[in-house]
Amino acid sequence: MSETQTHEQPLGTPAGPAPRAGRAAVAAAISTSLEWYDFFIYSTAAALVFNVTFFATGNEVVAAVNSFATVAVGFIARPIGGILAGHFGDKVGRKPVLVAAVVLMAVATSLIGFVPNTEIVWLAPMLLVTLRICQGLAVGAQWGGAVLLATENAPANRRGFFGSFAQLGVPIGVVLGNVVFLILTATVAQDSFLSWGWRIPFWISLIMLPVAFAIHRYLEETPEFKKIAAKLEEAPAARRSPIVEVLRKNPGTVLMAAGSNAIGVIFFYTMITGSVQYATTYLGLGRSTVLTFILIACLLQIPLVPLFGHLSDRIGRKLVFGAGTVAMMVWGVPMWLLIGTSGPDTVWPFAVAVIVGVVAMSLQTGTQGTLFSELFPPEVRFSGASLGYQISAIIGGFAPMVMVLLINGEAGNAWKVGVFLALSAAIGLLCLIAIVRRYSRPHESADAA
Template sequence: MTVVSVSEPTTAASRRSVRAAFAAAIATSLEWYDFFIYSTAAALVFNVTFFETDSAVVSALNSFATVAVGFIARPIGGILAGQLGDRYGRKPVLVGAVLLMALATSLIGFVPNTEIVWLAPALLVLLRVCQGLAVGAQWGGAVLVATENAPPHLRGFFGSFAQLGVPIGVILGNVAFLAMTAWTSAADFLAWGWRIPFWISLVMLPVAFAIHRFLEETPEFKAASAKMAQTPAVKKSPIMQVLREHPGTILTAAGANTIGVVFFYTMITGSVQFVTTYLGVDRSTVLTWILVSCCLAIPFVPFVGWLSDRFGRKLIFGLGSVAMMVWAVPMWLLIEASSADRVWPFAIAVIVGMLAAGFQTGTQGTLFAELFPPEIRFSGASLGYQISAIIGGFAPFAMVALINGEPGNAWRVGAGLAALAALGLVCLWVIVRRNYHSDAEPAA
């Protein structure tokens, strides 16, 4: 009888952990698919269809500016979601974020080509803001659903499943655009083919229903809610509490994470625009190699999460900063050395770059969650991550400005990334020195 009484709760907890991890992976994969296809469309389509000018540089800057708008909206989504998620639960916020993203992305596919010059850009900006709000809300919900349902000794591994949405989302987005490129002519692709990947996002609606129907609220939120219920009736605002009590944690977390966001977006979005516009590399070839690099990242990200369970989040996260700092300049020199009949430098650049970034991708969700106590964790983790995303959103824009139409200036992008990685290491050092809140991180 003793065996039964012990094993049954353990089995139920294990099933809950696995179910939560897969729900987080599916939700984030679809959310990031929606968010990333906009960036891909901005690099390949919008600069021609909605923002065409006599200057390719100006067209690209205008197109990528709308990409950045979504990143500016992400902290606002994180703030709103943090308020709701720390008060009412992780699950309802995640469901709401999935629904908002599905509707906004599908509507982008209906934005008309029109003689009214301002209409399409205005609609794109509005819907991109909605995408940013959804991603800002979704990330914290997915990470906490995965980590707070996980056993303490495997929190890094299970938490990494929420981060799997990043490479899977890129893969799904690139597959969608590759398929449309193959099935349509160049003219048809620009006229209507690019819209179909946006309409596909409607499949997120049944996913939202499934999460609402089958996923339980996390045990840590239930415990935090019970604790707060015993305190005086006046409830503190979670966002104001975390800003008042943990401002240094938020800022250093954002500073440490910025290099990962900027590195990633210059690689999967900026490099696509660079090699297709200036080096004449075929669009399908570029997207294929981005796809290959993301496929390699899928098993690598959970492995990194497992490493963080063994050796500590901060150590593994720091290795990612070092790897990106070392690889930044060589990566962009290789990208510059690519051409239509010489694609292997680009392939090496993005494959190694994706693995270097993977040390942070697989660790950041659990690391950020463990920096804050449970009652304000949604607000704190979301703010730290989404503040860094603002800078990341301007990465392709800054890349275009640094290169300024001269392919030989590509090294400038690498140098900027290396400097940003060094700054990230300083922020991580501050986190280590001040020993911010940590629930169950292994000793490194």
């Protein structure tokens, strides 16, 4: 079957039971929130701690690049996690893969909190990189499982809304991580924070283990996968590797999905992680001030994500997703010009920059899970959606490093970061246009097409 053919089966059921859809959506939101909390606290620690502890040098730029390089390692591992999870998620089920991903993330993140301060210069970086790879594998695996549990259990005419709950993990994870770091910076002295205080957020992640048990114990497998499993029982020899199948039949879809989504990841990490390092290092803003405004912006995103998911059920996934791409393209340069004019006595430009940025970004965040799921047939849906999403994560994972290099120690270079965002958004828009032109969706309702 070629990419230009219509190949997708309906996603969700015409009138899926609301209690089942609700349970799946809540489970997806909780699991992804904890997963992203773990993934994001590493980025925050890299911006605030690791550059002055494990990677300290006489050059601030080099220290920041080295610290953010370990952040990027997790993004490189995410597609591998997506590939592995896609293979097993399309073969053994959505739920067991999600449970395994949650357990792996809990163990890896808690162990980061035990990485020692040591005079053996290579030991701590090696341990951080290894555990960051495990984090990347886990978050790469969990996204597809959470999204498909939410969308495939949802009624067909509300899958955008229910699917958005898996995306709530992003802002909730940031909020949880920032709250923990804000409490620590307010209650722990600077020397103690750099010595042991930063470890506490990582140890908290052990709470994910009972969450994994609850998902395993109480959540059902999706109806879509049950149908696939039934077909496999009838003709098990006919099934090939899902990842091979999706790359053989749908390579363009995977690449266009990755290209269209990259700006959202770049925009997010440049704003949430990169701006923290820039504002605290070059503008003289306090850690608590910066983290508070990031927290407020992400709190705003929590209601916006399901709102835009619901809107996509009414006017179409691609339209809402595309509006987000255009908004980020338009706002990229003004956002970073505003950030660049901020200071200890002038914090409102930073606040306006990140709050408007979150609104623009939420248009994509609320729709991307369901949109990507709809691009692939059920038997390779986990593999295809995960691979497209996680490839874009590789690109986005290097965004803070690119930001540091573009600024190059000069606070006045912030506008260059805005140009970088605008160009990335333009590429994403071209990829989305290619998706819109290539595929038709005759099975979708008129207001979801």
